[in-house]
Amino acid sequence: MPADRSKARPTTRSNPGPAAAARNRAALLAAAHGIFAESGTAAPLSAIARRAGVGQGSLYRHFPDRLALVAAVVEENVDELETASGRDAASLPDLLGLVTRHAVESVGVVDLLVEDRPGRMLALRDRVEAALAAHLDAALASGRVPAGTTTADVMLGVEMVSGALTRRPSSERPALAARAWSLLGIAVTLPR
Template sequence: MPTSRTNPGPAAAARNRAALLEAAHAVFAESGTAAPLSSIARRAGVGQGSLYRHFPDRLSLVAAVVEENVAELEAAAAADGATLADLLGTTTRHAVESVAVVDLLVADRPGRMLQLRERVETALAAHLDAALAAGDVPPGTTVADVMLGVELVAGALTRRPPAERTATAVHAWRLLGMRVVLP
C-alpha cells in the first residue's frame, strides 16, 4: 500500500530554492547554461513546477546563480587582507566551474546582469590601487582592464575541457601580467 507524503507547503520553499541553486551550479558546470531545466529540478529533488515557481525562466535561474557568485566575491572583497589577486582567483574559480555563467556576467547585458557586473567591478576596483602598488598588475591597469581580463580568461576557457581550465586560466592571467591566487 503506497504511503502518502505530507506536503510541507511554504516551509519547503527556502529549502527547495537552495537545492535548485546548488543543482543549477552543478548542472551548469557540467553542461553549460543551455542544460535542460528538468535535469536541474531532478538533481534538486523537486518537481519542475517548483523550479518555475522560484525561477520563471532560464535567465532568472542563471541570474540567481551569478548573484550567488557575486555575493561570494563581495564577501571575499570585504575580508581582512583581501587582495585583487584573491578576488581574481575567486572569479577564476567561478569561470572554471562554469564558464558559461561567467560569460553571461562579462557580456554587456541590460538589467540585472549589468547590475551584477557593476557589483563585480566595484569589488575589484576597491583593491586595484593596492595591486598596482604591489606590482600584482601592470602599471596603469584600470578596472576596465581587469574586467576585460576576466572576459578574456573566460573566453579562453570555453574552448578547453574542464580538466584543463584551471591551468589555462592561470597561464592566461600570467600572460596578462596579473597575479592570481586560486582559493
Template sequence: MTQRSRPEDRRPANDGPRAAARNRAALIAAAREIYAQSGLDAPLSAIARRAGVGQGVLYRHFPDRAALAVAVLEENVGQIEQAAARTDARLPEVLGVLTWHQTESAAFVGVLHEDGEGAHPGAGRFARTLSRRVEAALRGHLPPDHALAARPEDLMLAVAMVSGAVTGPTREQRERRALAAWRLLGVEVGPVRPYQE
C-alpha cells in the same frame, strides 16, 4: 490483510522552510553545473533532475528560466563581493573566488562579457550591472602600482582574457587554463575555491 509500512518506506518528514532553503540551494547548484555543460538554454527538467526535485518545486522557487539564471549569476557575483568585503581580503584571494566562478560557470563567463541584448532580452543591461559589481569588488583591492591598475580598462580586460581561456571539458582543465592565463598576465591568484565564511 493490511500491510504495515516499514520505516524506510515512509516519506521523509516535511522540514518546511529548511527543506525550501535546501531545495533552492540544490537548484542553484544544479543549474550552475548544467549551465556549464549546456549554457543558459539548458532544459529546466534537467536542472530539476540534477537537484533531485520535481519541476513543480523548481517553478515554486523560480517562475521562469530567467529567474533561475539570475539567481545563479547573483550568487556568483555575491560570493565575489563577500570575498572582497572581508577586512583581511587581498586581491589574490578575491581573484581566486572569481576564478572558481569562471571555471564553474560558463553562463557567468558569458554574462560578464555580454555587450548587447543577444538572445536574452534585457541580458545586456543585466550583464553590464553584474560586470560593474565584479569590477568594483576587484578594484577595491587593486594596489595603485599593480600591473592591472595602469589604465582603467585593464582590469576587466584581463578578466575577459582569462574568461576566454577558460575552456575544456572538465573543471580541472578549465582551472589549469585560467591559472595559466593569469600567470601569463603576471597576476598572482590565491586558492581557486568558492567563497567560504
C-alpha cells in the same frame, strides 16, 4: 463487506509550507551550480529539477526562465565575491582567483555576466567591477598588477580569461586560466 476505514491511517500528507519553498530553492541553486559546471548554462532545466529532487513546476515557480536561474547562480557567486572583498587580507589577485574559479566551474555563467545586458545581469556585473575596483590601488602600489592597469583593464582581463576557457575540458581550465592571467601580468591562484 466494506473495509472499516475508521482504523485506517490518514493518507493526506502534511504541507511543509514556506520551509519547503526555501529548501527547494536552495536545492535548485545547488543543482544548477553542478549542472552548469558539467554541461554549461544550456543544460536542460529538467536535469536541474531532477538533481534537486523537485518537479519542474517547482523550478519554474522559483525561476520563470533560464536567465532567471542563471542570474540567481551568478548572484550567489557575486555575493561570495563581495564577502571575500570585505575581508582585510583580500587582494585583487585573490579576488580575480575567485572570479576565475567561478569561470572554471561554468564558463557560461561568466559569459552572461560580462555581456552588456540591461537589468539584473548588468547590475551583477557592476557589483563585480566595484568589488574588484576597491582593491586595484593596493594591487598597483604593491606591484601585483602591471603599472597603469585600470578597472576597465581588469574587467577586460576577466572577459579574456573566461573566453579562453570556453570549449575546453574542465580538467584543463584551471591551468589555462592561470597561464592566461600570467600573460596579462597578474599572478592569480584559484581557491579550492
